[in-house]
Amino acid sequence: MNFHTRDFLKASATLLAFSALAGFISPSQRVKAANNVRVVTKIYSSAKPEQSTWASVKKYRHDIPVQFLGINDLHGGLERTGNATFGNTKYENAGGAVRLASYLDSAQASFKKMAKNGKTFRVESGDMVGASPSNSALLQDESTMHVLKAMEFKLGTLGNHEFDEGLGEFHRIVVGGKPTKKYNSAEMNYPHQKSGLEIVISNVVDRKTGKAPFNFKPYVIQTVKGKNGQKVKVGFIGILTNTMPTLTTYQNYHPYKYLDEATAIAKYDRILRKKGVKAIVVLAHTGVASTVDSNTNQATTTGPSVDILQKLYKLDPKNSVDLYLAAHSHQYANAKVGHTVLLQSIYSGEAYEDAIGYLNPKTHDFAKNSLVGHVFPVMSSQQDPTIKDNSKVAAIVKDADERTSLIVNQKIGEAATAQSLTGRDKNNQYDENETGDLVTDSQLAAGKEAGQKQGLTVDFAMTNGGGVRAGLAVKPDKSITWGAAQDVQPFGNILDIVSMTGQQIYDVLNQQYKNYGAGHHTYLLVSGLKYDFTSNDDKTQPYKVTKIYTNDGKGLDLNKSYNVVINEFLKGGGDFFNQFKEAKQVGTAGVDTDVFVKYIEDQTKAGKPITAPKLDRKNFVGKAQ
Known part of the structure; x- marks a missing residue:
């Protein structure tokens, strides 16, 4: 997986x-x-x-x-x-x-x-x-x-x-x-x-x-x-x-x-x-x-x-x-x-x-x-x-390229510039990259659309960093192909909508920083929320999330329930994110590969060519007191 x-x-x-x-x-x-x-x-x-x-x-x-x-x-x-x-x-x-x-x-x-x-x-x-x-x-x-x-x-x-x-x-x-x-x-x-x-x-x-x-x-x-x-x-x-x-x-x-x-x-x-x-x-x-x-x-x-x-x-x-x-x-x-x-x-x-x-x-x-x-x-x-x-x-390799070319080379959308989006090989210092943020944006959009049909309000999306396998390649003519999108999201994971309290969201984001660097460091990419984190005097968790807030700056209520889009891998506690196993599933939002392709298509049709998201969802604020 x-x-x-x-x-x-x-x-x-x-x-x-x-x-x-x-x-x-x-x-x-x-x-x-x-x-x-x-x-x-x-x-x-x-x-x-x-x-x-x-x-x-x-x-x-x-x-x-x-x-x-x-x-x-x-x-x-x-x-x-x-x-x-x-x-x-x-x-x-x-x-x-x-x-x-x-x-x-x-x-x-x-x-x-x-x-x-x-x-x-x-x-x-x-x-x-x-x-x-x-x-x-x-x-x-x-x-x-x-x-x-x-x-x-x-x-x-x-x-x-x-x-x-x-x-x-x-x-x-x-x-x-x-x-x-x-x-x-x-x-x-x-x-x-x-x-x-x-x-x-x-x-x-x-x-x-x-x-x-x-x-x-x-x-x-x-x-x-x-x-x-x-x-x-x-x-x-x-x-x-x-x-x-x-x-x-x-x-x-x-x-x-x-x-x-x-x-x-x-x-x-x-x-x-x-x-x-x-x-x-x-x-x-x-x-x-x-x-x-x-x-x-x-x-x-x-x-x-x-x-x-x-x-x-x-x-x-x-x-x-x-x-x-x-x-x-x-x-x-x-x-x-x-x-x-x-x-x-x-x-x-x-x-x-x-x-x-x-x-x-x-x-x-x-x-x-x-x-x-x-x-x-x-x-x-x-x-x-x-x-x-x-x-x-x-x-x-040439034979494989030729056999798959009709599918791979199908144009699904356009980017605002001819610049490819960064992937996990070019993460910033906070484990964030442009393609990863775009993926979670696509999953949040799919969650909101599916939620309307299922009578749900969907607030956030999260995915595991390892699930975003590559940066999004953009051709010199600014076109984006099906193959480029599939290279980013190749798994075909089902997207679940789960209910989580504000406290559970704090807990799962903090799980990123437990056993940090112990040979299986993992991280989450997010959409619909941002958070501040700081250094922590604990060898088993050197960083700690101090504040989570929505895109409009409103802090999360620890006791309130929010609906979050995650993939089935995370729902099973994958990547050591055990907190997701406690979340109650309330709906579904499609398949991650299909969702990403559709998002690129929909944005382009709406006259919004794909742009690189600003990497500002994880904010380091200094040492905890």
Whole structure:
């Protein structure tokens, strides 16, 4: 469903505080709390594998070289690009499936040149689909599965977005089954083919049977062959964040139970070791929080993935988890927790993970200190013309564009200027962006219209920041297309009208600032109201909402009931906004994607071309007394 952590923007800004740093910052931060293993955060300045330092091939000449190329949170981003920041270097327009494929091929070729008899695994850590741009979403993300197959990804795990339309639908596109219901003509005519992707998941079980759904395996074992008939087995364990009830709708998450991540890893780590498998990789859809203190020049890696690994070491100090490929929080991560290398490669193909090590045929584990992890950017052809576009993937993307073009390119409205509206990648310091405010404006308008028909007065609208997936693109001729609107609101969530007291509204807005920065920072976008907030002397809630008022400046009555438009995801307590679960539903207001499209159409027809809203709905007023 919706992505539920703060984008890497804040972390990127702090990373930029490093000035004139070259090479590996070693170590930029070390943490050794009581009963916890040490965490060492790393930042490399190299942009390509051939510029990087790996363990010596000569030193490990009797061992078997192995490479792991990983990605996370692709989200159907066949052509989507963004800014990837590594230390003090920014890579603009990074990403896109075509460039990603080329960089993976280049990284593998570089490895083969270094270690001629090496083995490469291409793996993914979830959210390959869902919250996707039109050329993937309109094809039920099957175009993305075609791309993954072309890029030779063989192993992956589940992310929360694999549940967006029910896990059964995701399984269908993995195995290449025919659609179970009628979609648009482009999807119905699209080739349905097996992806060749094996899903590994250890902590998701069917609520009724207690077994993994769709015969997914909790782990798989792969054999790596070396010279002279040598063989070493590598185990892969998959896990998904157990916060799933906050990440998708009830009907999508409720059929399954989500077990404790560290306990599941420990269980299957022991099973694998009993089978003689001591080289173990975890594909984990769990987040990290990476920051740099500009005052001390120290980097830190925290968040759920670190917590899970710390717990694993307490459950089993002798665990053999060597590599942990994280996801979900859309941030850069390169750290070591105990002996475990922890990596995450941002978002939407903007970067990729490249871990290389050597397997010892005698110990059946990685040779000591041989596993080195990097995260590299996927640069645009302008920044790196030496890497040529992957023609096979380019053909798949072009075909997807052509199949969906009639729908995507349909003009639905106009903007006042040819300037695109900002999205969540360009939030202001208060977590507000132009497209997000426009989305809530559209939902409030739909709520008022629906309310009139249902005998309701609708006052406000709120939506979760992660549900607004992109900025609203405006063409040079000021036109806005259906595809641009769908890219902003791709989920098709039902909009509910709920009754909330003024006190409940205060409470839910304050929930934004609880556990702020703890690896799952979330926020709300609002329409029809504004609020003041201030700093708060509480580590668990560093900010506090002090005043909420309507657009005409009238303060909310704590005891009065107001009608608010929210999506069904929030109504179920999504993004940790549990207060919404207490709200009483009194009506409905349509589907978010349709509502946004209609709003752009209606505004244009009324002679009101779309303009960027002023970002003044959240006002910081200083420190609380």
